[in-house]
Each structure stands twice: as C-alpha cells, then as structure tokens.
Amino acid sequence: MSTSKAEATTPVNGSLTRQRRTYSIGELARMFEVTPRTIRFYEQEGLLAPERRGQTRIYHEKDRVRLKLTLRGKRLGFSLAEIREVIEMYDAMPDGNARQLKRLLEILADKRNNMERQLEDIRLMQRELDDVEMRAREVLERLGQD
Template sequence: MNNKVKLPTYSISELAKEFEVTTRTIRFYEQQGLLNPARQGQTRIYSPKDRVRLMLTLRGKRLGFSLAESKELFDMYDSTTQGNEKQLLYMLDILSKKQADMRQQLSDIQRLQEELNIAESRCQDALVKVRQRDEKKASTQQRKVG
C-alpha cells in the first residue's frame, strides 16, 4: 500500500466558498464534534476526510438530520471496525431506522412533486386566461383610442 501520497489540504475559507457556508458554520461544526481539522499554529488545516464530512453533514441537513444525528452516525461508522457486538447491533438498528425515514421521505417527495406539477399546470392555465382577458381589454382600449 502507498500511504505516502500527499493529500490535498484546504483552508477554512476555501471550504466555506466551495460549500457556500460561512466560516462560522464550519467552526461551529467542529465545536459540535463533526470535524477535526489539523492545526498549523492556530490555523485550521482541513483534510479531504474533513471535506467529505462537511459534505455529508450538509447533505444530512438538507435531509433533515440534526447535527447531533450526523455526528452519531459518523462516530459509529468510525468505531465500526473495532466495535463490539452490542454497538454493531445498535448501529444496525439506527441504520434501519434511517432507511425507513428515507423511504418515507422518498414517498413524500414523489407526492409533492406530483402536486407541484398540478399546481404548475393550474397556474399556467390561470395565466393564459388572465392574458386573454387583458388582451381583450387592450383591444377595447384600442378601439376607444382609434
């Protein structure tokens, strides 16, 4: 194995820009135990692993995970290699619950998508009607003016 490839690093503002969050957010996530950047003096140096975690945290947020939940999943996943039976069973339990959540969300989304489509059609229809009415008004005005 080659453990000697130099991995890229990132500054806090680079990550902030890439993921469109503030540096405050990134520091807050560290404070909550989601990130663990190295230090060079005082300055934080982020590894690809940190970057992935940030990415996952943000995706988790979009899906309604709290920061605490994301942290729990990270921690469990990390300890999976040396976890004892009880921990592993607990993790499997959590995973199956999350999967159930995701199935629920999937169905929520699909239904909402349909409804948004319906609303859009209805809205388009209304728009056409408004425009037809306004055209009539305009032509009436024309006749007045002409």
C-alpha cells in the first residue's frame, strides 16, 4: 500500500452539457491506476457487468461508479466478496423481500462498526506516528549539534 493520488472523479464535461457517457477498459484502467486485468477480474467476480459491443466491453457511468466504490472498499480492507454482497443486495433492493432487506441492514451495521473501529485505529495510529516522529527529530537534532 504505497502513496498515490489519483481519484478519477467525474470528468469535467469538456464541450457539451451531457456527453462522454462511455469508457473503454483501458481508459477506466488509466483513470483509476489499475490494470485492465484487474477490471476484468472484478467483472469475473461479479462486481461489474459492462455492456458488450460484440466482444469488447463498454463501460458507462454506472460501471465507473461501481469501480470507484469497489476500489474505495478495497482501500478500507473489504474483500471483493464482501463488496459484491453489498452491491448485489443493493441491486436487488427494489423488489427485495423483507428478509433480504433486513439482512442488508445487518451487513450495513456491521460495516458501520468496522468504520468506527477504523476511525479509532487511525486516531491511535496517528498518535503513534506523532510520537515516533518526535523522537526521530530529537535524535536528528542531536546528530546536527555534535
């Protein structure tokens, strides 16, 4: 998990007021700094279901958003299976039966707990980092003086 910056938000809509609705796999890959292989793998795992023009995949806004959510979920440590579960339930929502919906709410509560824990972890970890950094700077100081 190294540093990077790109988040690939909504495109800036260069000319007209609602266009550029589709993407190739390569475009999407560059946008999010993943490989096409990764995107195909996500499809194979049921996280994406792009349109097909013949053999080649055509991605729309919806697919892009899904990919974005998927990658965000990954950064938060969710497995692809977990992410898929939520996505599937979300898609099945309109006609979902009560049991399914309650199950979904359970999962969401679980994720929420997870988020809370991570927030706490982050706070603690930041303190640790502060501490280590302080010590490191002190040592550096002394090295400079001698």
